[in-house]
Amino acid sequence: MIAGFAAASVVLTLAGGPAGQPTAGAPLDDRPRRRGSGVAMLWTGGVLTGLGAVGRIAIEGFWVDRADLDADEPFGRWSIPHIAFFTSFQNVLVAPGLPLLGVGALRFGRYRVRAGRLVRSDRRVRRNTVVGATLLGTGLGLWAVTRAVAIPVLRACETNGCAYGYLESTYWISLATAVPGAVLLGLGRGEARPGGRATTATIGPLAVPRGHGLAVTGRF
Amino acid sequence: MRRSSLLALLVAGCAPNVPASLGEEPEDRVALRDAPQLEHLATALDVDAGHTVEDMLRAWASPHAAPDPSAWFDARESAHAGLEPLAGGTPLRVLTYNVGLLDRWYPFFVVKSPHVDERREHAADEILAGGWDLILLQEVWEWADVERFEDAAAEHGYRIHAGTRDVHEHHGLVTLVREGLVEDGTSDHDEVTFEIQRAVEDFPGPAIERAYLTWSFVLAGTDVELHLLNVHATAFPEFPRIRAFQARELGLAARDAPDDAIVLVGGDLNAGPYYRDDAFGEIDGETVSGWWRNAIAHPLLQYYGDLDDMVVLAGQAQDVTLPGALPPFDGDDYRKEAFGDSSLCELLGGTFTATDCNSLYFEQYAGTEFPHRIDHLMVRDPMQRLRVLETALAFEERLDFGGYGWFELSDHYGVSATIEIE
16 A cells, blocks of 8 residues: 555745845845745745654654553564554655755845845854754764664564654654754855855655655755 | 755555465365365355366355355264264363454554453463363464463463564464473474465554464374464455465465374364355444355365364354344344344354454444354364364353453453364
């Protein structure tokens, strides 16, 4: 059975703003256009990521309440593919949400400088870039590593507390670091290159011979 | 242009719906009317003399009348009753019991038998204290429950075989043999997942794959090689063809044992020998139909495995006669109480292992299923070294679970047999 989550699609195509070379503190335009500011992308990314987080909380609620899983009870190895499948529903939201947040922040960072709402600061650029990249790298790295080794770890877990504790703690730490990391990195890079090239991002359904999916495709 | 793609891709495999070997076994090519176990199916299907078992399984037509195995049952009962009594045989008590310890989640759903938390605490001790020599259990899904049975087995003096943990959690089967019955060094175990499955039951469903456990050993103090096969076939009346293929596979496995061995097959086949009505029961206002096709797996297992139903051999099969007392189906009445009149449970008792008379069964399936004998003990004994002395239902009574109330140990009744082996 193939999940039908890709029945609806969202397509966002956001063109970049004018590629001027602003001087720090000097607005290029007295009435800068909001189009291309990245705000819509930030909202979209935030909503998707937020819904993903809410979905994860709902899944945890299902495990605790309806499935009545007890932390001290033995972990059923049979459930490993089910956990992967179940959590994919909300990851489908977070997966496009996170890059949208990053790209939106990038465009917002450019916009703020170009619009004169922010005086470009090399120090801030460096700090946001370094902190953002560190957080994003840590979050994504933690997520990737913990998922890559999830099967042997879960198989070694004797209790639900061990298995679900491992999955949920690493998930939330990953999300809590990756989201601000993506935003900070985007802001830093946007501020660093306010006249950067146009960016596009598209979310759409994906159909391959044996399944359906959701794809985020873009030039960032 | 640089492109980045994040993909979420979900793929499910496709399971076969017909066994790869169908048509290759000699038993597949026998005409239904030439197989005494299946003759009544030929009559009910109204097929010509050349219609083979393979033809039946491929065409999978619906019977035109209730397949009635009475003639076959009578013949086997008489043949068994005519056997010479054994002199100095080894008496054994055998039990098959679906303990109904189902407690699983899968995305957006939970499947949980009533009172499972209370029942699982008592099941192992209750069953192992019963004095049975050979015990075949189904629906011991969770490894934690297997560990409860392992602890009880050590205490009560049993050997236990539940398969490997990873596979066990999908089939839920446990076999126990009383210590001292196994000749040292002769024990051999295996677990086999059926080729034909209802794939959705495993994923994304509750991780169930239908299978059978095998355990062969020499019965201590004798030269008899005993082969135990413990099975749980696919559930629900909508899937009789899957069950038929599983019965074929299990039967062929039973037939694989040497002719001088005794094969005991026990378990929940999820199919009975007889259904009076083809349409019986309601689910969400829809009539449940197709019961007559559910009468195919039971004779098919006997045919492929050269097996006999112990209840039949003991002369205690009432599958055909008892439903005569069953009132015509009325959804409202049947949902209110067992058969619309629970006093009928006395009259209809003693045969059906899955019935609304069981309070746990009623809670889950009231008015949705024809009462049926779906838990079976069967024997293959070409050398006629085994006698079935009697059979009976087990664990019919409701137990006191303290503050949780009185209810049965499982949503099925067990089937026990007292046998004697030369």
